[in-house]
Amino acid sequence: MQPTITVITLMTDDLEQAVSFYRDGLGLPTKGIVGDVNTDTQVAFFNLNDNLKLAIWPRRSLANQLGITPKGSGHMLSHNVTRQEQIDELASAAEQAGAELLKSPHWQPWGCYGAYFKDPDGHLWEITYNPAVDG
Template sequence: MVPNRVSLVTIGAVNLPELRKFYQKLGWSETAISSDSYCVFETAGVLLSLYPLQELANDSGIDFTASKDVVSRITLAINVDNPEQVDLTATEVRTAGGRIVREPSNASWGGRIAYFLDPENNLWEIAWNPTAIFDERGAMITF
């Protein structure tokens, strides 16, 4: 049986130093495993790593298009504790250099959402879900 967990999310970085600075500006802490050529950020749920795109291509055998113009087909999410935090988080992201692609607004399903792109066009959702339940670390366990 395959363990049903996601423990690490890795973003292939076109420009690792620039992308690293963005996440540092968000106030996210790096783990001790980070180095000049790889970095890992602590989150309440999974660890988020940034790895040079060419190295990821070498490791996986996949030929990625190294372009900042391509938007990922995967959306990462930051779930917050209340609807006001969606707006506050969007403001902080904008200040750090992220591009808001959907301004904070009420969602059809009863929550509040916004979307942004990091400097390399990785798509993130900021969401407040009124039915979300978090564990003691802040990781969402259900909604």
């Protein structure tokens, strides 16, 4: 399997201000804020190049999703895979290699199957499978 980083996630304390900065200030294309504030799924995606996206999540929402304390500057790298079973395999391999599994493989409210972990240095990672995208 070829590792593919497809999303760089940054955390923010003010999603509307961050969207304005990246959209209006830097000119990055976006559909704006999507998701539901009541389920901690609000996020804004910006197309960068090829298949790379920038995601901006409210710090508290992402921390709630991952079960961590929202503090400091935050980022997360996302690795998309082409088959659902790869999520289970990668989550297990990461844990065996020393990662702390924050959220076991599960179906997410937005329709993807994924898991979250912290690497041994504390960096956040998401591994995700989107059935709406052909591998």
